[in-house]
Amino acid sequence: MMEAENKNVVLEIKDLSITIKLDEGTLTPVRGLSLAIGKGETLGLVGESGCGKSLTSKAILGINTPNCKTLGQIMFRENGKSMDLLKMRPGGKEIRNIRGNRISMIFQEPMTSFSPLYTVGNQLSEAVAVHSKKDKKKAREIVVETMKKVGIPNPEKRFDQYPHEFSGGMLQRALIAMALLCSPGLLIADEPTTALDVTIQAQILELMRSLQKDYGMSILYITHDLGTVAQMCDRVAVMYLGQIVELAEVHEIFNHPLHPYTRGLMGSVHKIGGGKERLFSIEGTVPLAMNLPDRCGFYERCGHRSEKLCCGCAPVLTEVTPGHYAACLMPQEEGRV
Ligand SMILES: Nc1ncnc2c1ncn2[C@@H]1O[C@H](COP(=O)(O)OP(=O)(O)OP(=O)(O)O)[C@@H](O)[C@H]1O
Numbered sequence: 001m002m003e004a005e006n007k008n009v010v011l012e013i014k015d016l017s018i019t020i021k022l023d024e025g026t027l028t029p030v031r032g033l034s035l036a037i038g039k040g041e042t043l044g045l046v047g048e049s050g051c052g053k054s055l056t057s058k059a060i061l062g063i064n065t066p067n068c069k070t071l072g073q074i075m076f077r078e079n080g081k082s083m084d085l086l087k088m089r090p091g092g093k094e095i096r097n098i099r100g101n102r103i104s105m106i107f108q109e110p111m112t113s114f115s116p117l118y119t120v121g122n123q124l125s126e127a128v129a130v131h132s133k134k135d136k137k138k139a140r141e142i143v144v145e146t147m148k149k150v151g152i153p154n155p156e157k158r159f160d161q162y163p164h165e166f167s168g169g170m171l172q173r174a175l176i177a178m179a180l181l182c183s184p185g186l187l188i189a190d191e192p193t194t195a196l197d198v199t200i201q202a203q204i205l206e207l208m209r210s211l212q213k214d215y216g217m218s219i220l221y222i223t224h225d226l227g228t229v230a231q232m233c234d235r236v237a238v239m240y241l242g243q244i245v246e247l248a249e250v251h252e253i254f255n256h257p258l259h260p261y262t263r264g265l266m267g268s269v270h271k272i273g274g275g276k277e278r279l280f281s282i283e284g285t286v287p288l289a290m291n292l293p294d295r296c297g298f299y300e301r302c303g304h305r306s307e308k309l310c311c312g313c314a315p316v317l318t319e320v321t322p323g324h325y326a327a328c329l330m331p332q333e334e335g336r337v
C-alpha cells in the first residue's frame, strides 16, 4: 500500500523533482519522488547525507532557497479538503497559514530556532498569537500547559527564561512544544535529535511518539540513524540519490530488505563461509546528481549489478511483495524472491 487509502492520506507527494542551477550545470538532487503519509502515521525517510532528505522536507513547507526549482505535486489533505502546496504563491498568505500551523517542523539544532534576545515563553506565546488571536494571559496559559506536556519541569519559571538558560535537550523540548502549539496535522522532524546525547535523544523520541498518540498527528521523521527508525516509525522510505529506492512497513524492511542499498545501509550481516559473519559496507561514493546516465543510480556501488539489466533505463519503484516496494530489477531477499 504505497498510498495509504486516499481519505486517510494527510500528505501525498507526487513526482517531486527539485533542480538547482549551478555554474557547472543543473543539479537534480530530488528526482521524481513520490510518497504518501497516512493519518497518525510516522513515516521514516532515511538515506545517506546529501541524498535529498532536507530539500524534500523543505519543499513541503516551501522554504527552499529561491534557486531551487520544484516540480510535481505536494497534496496536503485535512478535513476533507485537499490542496497542492506547490501551487501556492511562495511566501504568500496561504502557505504561511499552513506552515507552522497545520504543518510544523523541528530541526536538528534547537538553538538556531530560537532568538537569544527573547525569553522562551515569549517566543512560544508569539506562536500562539500568530495562529489564533489569543490574549496575552490566555496565550501564557496555553504555553505553560504545553511546556508541561513536553516534560519541561517548572514551566512557570522556565517561561521567563532565555534560550541560553536551557540545556540542549530542554530546548529541543521547547521546540517540540512550539511545533505542537497549533496541533498540526503533520510534524516534520528533520534529524531532531542528532545534536543531543544518546540518553536525551531516546527521551525526546519517546516524547514525540507519545505526543503523536495524544495529538493524532502524522510525522515525517528524517534521519540517517537507522537505530532510531525502528523505535519511531510505522513505515520507512529509503532514499538514494534523490529517489525512493525502497518502501515498506518498518519490521518488514528490517527483516527483509530488498534493495542492495538498503541492505548496505542496514549493515546487513552477510554470512561468509564457516558461519563467520562480516558487516557489509557500501563501497564508493554517491555520484553527483548532474548529467546522470540512464541507469540505476546505485549501479556503480552495487555488488549485484548486471550491465545487461541495470543499464539503459532506471528501475522504478515496484511492489515486490504486498506493501513492500523496491526500485531494483534484482531484489535481493534470499529465499523469498
Ligand atoms: N541551495 C543549494 N545549492 C546547491 N546545492 C544544494 C543546495 N541545497 C542542497 N544542495 C545539494 O543537494 C543535495 C541534497 O541536499 P539535502 O540537504 O537535501 O541532503 P540531506 O539528505 O538532507 O543530507 P544530510 O543528511 O546531510 O542532511 C546535496 O548534495 C546538497 O549539497
Ligand SMILES: [Mg+2]
Pocket: 053, 054, 055, 190
Ligand atoms: Mg538534511
